[in-house]
Structures are given as C-alpha cells and as structure tokens.
Amino acid sequence: MSKQQVVKVQQFDKDVPIEFFKLEDNIELFNFDYHYQCNFYQIYWFTKTQNSSQLIDFESYDITDDQVWVIYPGQMHNIDPTGIKGYLVSVNKDYFNRIIAQEFKQQKFRLHPPLWFELSKDKKALFNALMILFEEEWNTQKRTVVLEKYLSIYITHIQDLKELYQDNPLIDTRVLKLLELVEEHYTKPYHTSFYADKIALSVKRMNELVVKSTEITLNQHIQNRLLLEAKRLIGYSDLNIQEISAELGYSEVNYFNRFFKKQTGITPLVFRTNVKKVQ
Structure with missing residues (x-):
C-alpha cells in the first residue's frame, strides 16, 4: 500500500458498537505513515502529550495535555501516538447519533468538525473515574447496555467542557436536519427547493435559517462538502480525475x-501533486 492511499477502518466487532482503548497500550492500532478514514466516531482524551500534533482533513492541529477531541466518520486522520497517553472510545455512527440526539442539549457534535474541548482540573477526577468504569467493563464482559450508559454520561459531561474551536450556538432543529440531508445527498444535483421541501419551508426562509445558524448558505x-470529498479522493485514492468527477456527480x-x-x-x-510532495 502506498502512502498516497488511505486506510479504510471499521470497528473490530460489529456486535459491539462501543469500543475502548488505552492509547499507550494500543500503539499497534496506528501506523502514522498513512491516513485513516474510519466509518465510526472516535473520542480521544489525551492525558499526556509530547509536542504532539495530528492531521485532520489536510489541516495540522497541535495536541496538548487534557484535550478531548472528536473525530467524525469519514474524516482523514493521521496521528503519531509515540509518547502520547490517553484514551480512545470508538462509537458506531448510528449509535452515536442516537445517543447525542438524547443527551446533547446544544447539539455541539452536529455542526462543523473537527471539534475539541479543554478538560478543566475540576473535571479530571470525574473523567478518570469514567475511564476506570469503561476499562473494567471492556476488559470483562463488554456488555453494550453498560457501555452505552457510560458513553451517555461521558458525552453529557463533555458538553460542559470549554470548546476550543468555536462556540456552536443552539440552532434550529430544522437546520440540523438540513445538514444531515446535505451529508446524504451532496453528490446529487438537487436544487435547493428539494431541501426546502424536506423541512416544509420556502427556499428563502430555509436559507435565512441556515445563514443565521451557520453564517453560510445551504449551497x-x-x-x-463536495470540495472536502474531492480533496480526500484526489489526495488519498488511486482513482483518476475523471473517475472522481463521476463519483461526485459531475457529468463532465x-x-x-x-x-x-x-x-x-x-x-x-x-x-x-502537492499532497504527494508533502507525503
């Protein structure tokens, strides 16, 4: 496999939607010569770092002690775990979305990735206790019903942390629905009226809501989203430009x-060419 290719990753066991790992004990999961694209959510808590950084969708981000990062399904991710300590909780996409629909009063995980938080000192003992519970269950019975309860608590407390990237506002649930529809249909040549019909609004009113919540239009x-997927395919696949064009819905x-x-x-x-030079 060349470094120009991306490693597609799935969870180990389709019957266990929530998985738990200590980073320092599972370095073999990461080959930092490649980029990874997972079909599940990853929640990292980095407890100790050493001038560390990671690449997410062509951007480099520094990592410091006691940061909590969320990597979304489909994002290109590259990290060298050498010298890093912490925890990784991986969560099936459908499972995760169901839980955050119940637990996230601010829907912080529903807007623009990547997303990361700063763990305050007063929360550290609580997070350590949660990791002990996760680890005990993971190393013994791996009961989904138990892991789900721990995950729900974990997510509830993450939302109380200081978000380091941006303050996502509490937005209209119809806008959240629109963003989900974009993720589902962005390669199809649908007019904006298609999306407006899905939430029973006029195109004008729909765009007013979207701009108010996200500062950009639906288009x-x-x-x-098309550009991000194009970059992923051009930089990290063996498809030629014509094949990529067709995959993204372009007739020519x-x-x-x-x-x-x-x-x-x-x-x-x-x-x-530029991506290959960097690699």
Missing part, C-alpha cells in the same frame, strides 16, 4: 475541474 454547505470532468479550481485556485492534478 455553500453543499459546495464545501471539465465541469469538475472548473469547480475545483474556482474553490482552491489550483487544478485537481496540481493538488494531487
């Missing part, structure tokens, strides 16, 4: 090339 959300590769250059200032082939 911009769709374009941003020239249309895709114009879209990509307009958004990034460079052609897809130049972007691929």
Whole structure:
C-alpha cells in the first residue's frame, strides 16, 4: 500500500458498537505513515502529550495535555501516538447519533468538525473515574447496555467542557436536519427547493435559517462538502480525475475541474501533486 492511499477502518466487532482503548497500550492500532478514514466516531482524551500534533482533513492541529477531541466518520486522520497517553472510545455512527440526539442539549457534535474541548482540573477526577468504569467493563464482559450508559454520561459531561474551536450556538432543529440531508445527498444535483421541501419551508426562509445558524448558505454547505470529498479522493485514492468527477456527480470532468479550481485556485492534478510532495 502506498502512502498516497488511505486506510479504510471499521470497528473490530460489529456486535459491539462501543469500543475502548488505552492509547499507550494500543500503539499497534496506528501506523502514522498513512491516513485513516474510519466509518465510526472516535473520542480521544489525551492525558499526556509530547509536542504532539495530528492531521485532520489536510489541516495540522497541535495536541496538548487534557484535550478531548472528536473525530467524525469519514474524516482523514493521521496521528503519531509515540509518547502520547490517553484514551480512545470508538462509537458506531448510528449509535452515536442516537445517543447525542438524547443527551446533547446544544447539539455541539452536529455542526462543523473537527471539534475539541479543554478538560478543566475540576473535571479530571470525574473523567478518570469514567475511564476506570469503561476499562473494567471492556476488559470483562463488554456488555453494550453498560457501555452505552457510560458513553451517555461521558458525552453529557463533555458538553460542559470549554470548546476550543468555536462556540456552536443552539440552532434550529430544522437546520440540523438540513445538514444531515446535505451529508446524504451532496453528490446529487438537487436544487435547493428539494431541501426546502424536506423541512416544509420556502427556499428563502430555509436559507435565512441556515445563514443565521451557520453564517453560510445551504449551497455553500453543499459546495464545501463536495470540495472536502474531492480533496480526500484526489489526495488519498488511486482513482483518476475523471473517475472522481463521476463519483461526485459531475457529468463532465471539465465541469469538475472548473469547480475545483474556482474553490482552491489550483487544478485537481496540481493538488494531487502537492499532497504527494508533502507525503
């Protein structure tokens, strides 16, 4: 496997939707020569770091002690775990979405990734106790019903931490539905009226809600999602540009090339070359 390819990762056991790992005891899970793209959520609590950083969707982020990070399904992720201590809880996507629908009063996990939080000193003993509970259950019976309860408590307390990236506002649930629809349909050439119909609003009113909550229009959300997926495929797949264009719903590769250059200032082939140089 070349470094230009991404490793597609699934959870170990489809019957256990919540998994628990101590980072320092499971370094073999990470080969930092490659990028990983998981089909599940990952919640990292980094307890000890050493001038550490990670790459998420082409951006580098520093990691410091007592940060909690959420890596979303489909994100390109690369981390060297050498010298890092902490915990990883991986969660099936459907499971995670069901739990946060119940527990997250501010829906902080429903907007723009990546997302990370600062663990305050007064919360550290509580988080340590939760990790002990996770570890005990994981190393013994692995009962989903128990792990789910621990996860629900964990998520409830994470939402009380200081969010380091941005303060996501409490937004209209219809906007959350729209963002989910974008994730599901962004490769399809649907007009904005398709999305407006799904939440029983006019296009004008829909865009007013989206801009108020996220500061960009629905069309911009769709374009941003297309661009991110294009970067992932161009940088970390063996597909040629025409195949990528077709996969993203473009009838002609020239249309895709114009879209990509307009958004990034460079052609897809130049972007691929630049990514390979970095690798």
